[in-house]
Amino acid sequence: MANKQKGCHGRDVFSRMNFLYQASALMVEKNPVLACHYGNMCKSVGKKTVLRMEPEMKRTLCKVCGIVLKPGVSAEVQINGYNEKDQMLTVVCTMCSSSKNFVLNSKYDMWLDNPRSVVETIPEKKAEE
Amino acid sequence: MASASTEKSSKCTQLPADIQQVKDTLSEVVHPLSRPAINVIPDHVLVLTGTKSKKQLSRKKRAVKKKALTRQNRIDMGFYSLPTKSLKYADMLALHNLWQGYMKEHLGLDAMERVPDVADPQYDGFSKLLVKADLHGAKVLVTRSKCPSLVGISGIVVIDTKNTLKILGEDDKLRTVPKSECIFVIELGNLELTVVGKHLTIRPAERSVKKMKNFMDLDL
Numbered sequence: 001m002a003n004k005q006k007g008c009h010g011r012d013v014f015s016r017m018n019f020l021y022q023a024s025a026l027m028v029e030k031n032p033v034l035a036c037h038y039g040n041m042c043k044s045v046g047k048k049t050v051l052r053m054e055p056e057m058k059r060t061l062c063k064v065c066g067i068v069l070k071p072g073v074s075a076e077v078q079i080n081g082y083n084e085k086d087q088m089l090t091v092v093c094t095m096c097s098s099s100k101n102f103v104l105n106s107k108y109d110m111w112l113d114n115p116r117s118v119v120e121t122i123p124e125k126k127a128e129e
Numbered sequence: 130m131a132s133a134s135t136e137k138s139s140k141c142t143q144l145p146a147d148i149q150q151v152k153d154t155l156s157e158v159v160h161p162l163s164r165p166a167i168n169v170i171p172d173h174v175l176v177l178t179g180t181k182s183k184k185q186l187s188r189k190k191r192a193v194k195k196k197a198l199t200r201q202n203r204i205d206m207g208f209y210s211l212p213t214k215s216l217k218y219a220d221m222l223a224l225h226n227l228w229q230g231y232m233k234e235h236l237g238l239d240a241m242e243r244v245p246d247v248a249d250p251q252y253d254g255f256s257k258l259l260v261k262a263d264l265h266g267a268k269v270l271v272t273r274s275k276c277p278s279l280v281g282i283s284g285i286v287v288i289d290t291k292n293t294l295k296i297l298g299e300d301d302k303l304r305t306v307p308k309s310e311c312i313f314v315i316e317l318g319n320l321e322l323t324v325v326g327k328h329l330t331i332r333p334a335e336r337s338v339k340k341m342k343n344f345m346d347l348d349l
Contacts, residue, residue, distance in 0.1 A: 012235055013337045016263050019231035023224055023265060030220045033207055037288060038265060044334035064198055065206070095206065096198065 008122050013049045017042050021057065025068045032067060032074060032095055039066035055110060064098040079104065147176050211288065211295065213303040221266070221285045221297055228266030232317055235262050244320060260328050261337055264289045268316040269296060272323070275310040282306055289333045 008014075020042035027035040039061050046053055053061075060069050069075035074094055081087040089102040111117050148169050156164050203209065233239060236258055245251040270283040284298035293305050294313075308326035315322045331339050 012258070012261070015231060015234055016337060019227065019263060020265070022227055026223055026227060031216065033211060034287065036206075036208065041265075041334060045337060048334050048338045064196070096202070 010049060010051050013045065013051055017045055017051070017053065020045065021061075021068070024061075024066075025070070028068055028070050028074050035074070036062075036065045036067045036095060039068055042066070055112060059100065059102070062093040062096065062098060063100065065093060065096040067093060067095050069093060069100075145171075148174055211303060214301065216287065216297055216301065216303055218285070218297055218299050218301050221287065224266040225268060225285050228263075229317065232262060232267075238317075238320075244322075259322060259324065263333070263336075264294065264315075264329070269294065270314045270316070271306060271311045272314050273312040279306055279311060291332045292330055 020038050024035045024038035024042065027038065042053075043061060043066055052058075061067070062069055062075075067074050069091055071077045071091075076092045076094065078090050078092075079087055080090055084105055087104040089104055090099055091102070092099045148171055151174060152167060152169050155167055155169070159167065198206075236255070238244075245255050264286045265288070267286045268284070269286055271279050271281065274280050282296060282298065282304055284296040284304070286294050287297045287303065288295040292309065293307055296304050296306055298304060308329050311326040313324050313326055313329075315324060
């Protein structure tokens with residue numbers, strides 16, 4: 001029953017990380033300290049079980065305090081650089097004032113965006129049976 | 130006696146003033162009795178001149194990358210001292226709703242007709258799943274405890290630590306309850322799941338990794 005349900009490795013851990021991420025996003029406005037706690041928990045669960053988050057999702061967590069970076073609420077977002085070539089997107093966490101930089105106009109794509117990176121898709125129906 | 134070592138440098142020039150300088154510095158180093166014996170041979174003195182490279186001149190102190198918060202930082206930000214009165218129970222209901230959805234998916238309640246009984250073969254797997262689940266946002270009631278004053282505390286779990294649960298009651302008060310002394314009833318929709326607190330005394334991050342062995346005997 002419960003064991004058959006697993007379609008992929010670490011399914012229950014992924015759902016737990018997902019829940020914690022959502023909880024963090026929910027508490028950002030009401031109680032940022034709790035949001036930090038849940039985001040940190042999400043990261044540490046992933047570390048313990050050696051399962052990785054999707055990069056786009058990982059980039060929305062503050063790397064120091066773990067809060068979900070919501071522009072205008074828990075983060076300040078600005079674009080630096082005059083040249084189009086070296087423009088950077090800077091996200092500053094309002095909780096711990098650490099910053100993340102992302103290259104805009106990059107020549108490279110992430111490997112995960114490449115359709116060749118998909119090895120196998122597990123249909124959802126199979127997982128629910 | 131004195132001869133300055135040569136290095137991979139560009140130009141070498143000689144100046145009598147430099148020889149005097151070498152003599153002075155040597156006499157400071159050498160034992161006082163052997164000072165008169167100092168004899169600097171001008172041919173052997175090489176003065177190294179050269180400019181510092183651009184990299185050396187422009188070496189600025191790089192800002193140290195802030196990697197992790199120290200404990201003091203965490204205390205300053207209030208991570209360890211949640212306000213005991215300003216948290217609102219109504220706000221946490223949203224978290225509870227989210228948790229209900231997660232828990233139903235985690236336990237596989239949709240696919241199941243009923244929760245397995247003690248005699249059922251699935252009971253072991255189900256109870257392992259239950260212990261591994263995340264408790265942030267669960268509605269919890271303390272039914273039995275070593276400490277009689279803890280019995281009857283109910284509310285939504287806000288923070289889960291290794292040995293305690295921080296429970297926000299309906300009266301907007303945050304209470305800390307030790308796990309190992311209590312038996313909890315977790316409300317999930319129309320279900321009531323009873324969990325012995327002693328089985329939950331694992332750090333929440335390690336909970337999904339740790340292998341649960343035979344559940345230990347109770348001591349209550």
